[in-house]
Amino acid sequence: MLSKSQISFIKSLHQKKYRYQNGIFIIEGIKSISEFMRSRYRFHSLYYDPSFFLSLPELPANIRLFEINSVELAKISTLQTPQGILALVYLPEEQEPDIKTLKGHFSLLLDSVQDPGNLGTIIRTADWFGIEHVICSPETVDVYNPKTVQSTMGSLARVSVGYTPLLPLIEAAAMPVFGALLQGQSIYATNWGQEGFILLGNEGHGIEQDLQKKISVPVTIPRIGQAESLNVAISAAIFCSELRRAELNGAC
16 A cells, blocks of 8 residues: 555656756656566556556666555546556666767657657657657756656657757757748658758747857748648658658669
8 A cells, every 4th residue: 555655756757846956757657567567767666456567577676666546546647548568767868969860860859849748759750760869959848747658658668859949059060950841841842961950849839030140951841732831740740651661762
């Protein structure tokens, strides 16, 4: 049985302030937890309904195990319908993006993306298309928000996500910046080259003006119908797909 202090501690991790104060975040669901167990992340503790325990891969060393019931799980879960298993995982050490590792590759830059579900879907999309780095402005939603972690479906265990002011990074890296704008060349006629940043903006007001000035290739997804805009996660998927299509066809 969980103590009141344990329940209070886990519930506090629903909030960003306490996640960073304690250096711990929450993962839920057997699939996501299994993915993180195969990664570099270190586990603090695991809370589980007995029926889920046997589905896990080999457990990390020194993990604390707590068998709990559905009532207790409902008290600590971030989900309306808990998935039977919850883990507390240590936050990785924060590191500035290393420009040397970005050279020769394509990375996603996110300017003030606010919706946790969008960020999670973008990370999952990056994983699907083999984009190893997602770099966020400080104003972007916290990647360890439970809704973001849940939306990545385990991809956060493989994709490197960092936070840094984007303008100095772009200036220091001196790589092409492909910016998602309403006015630009068609994404289907874009020459991607061999490396660069794909810059995506805020759901409401797009890419901030200072960053727009650093865009070397303005790119638009041609609108055929009447919708006013595209969801930023959908835009990210189209950009990643078109980039990889061009690479496979030798058009980069």
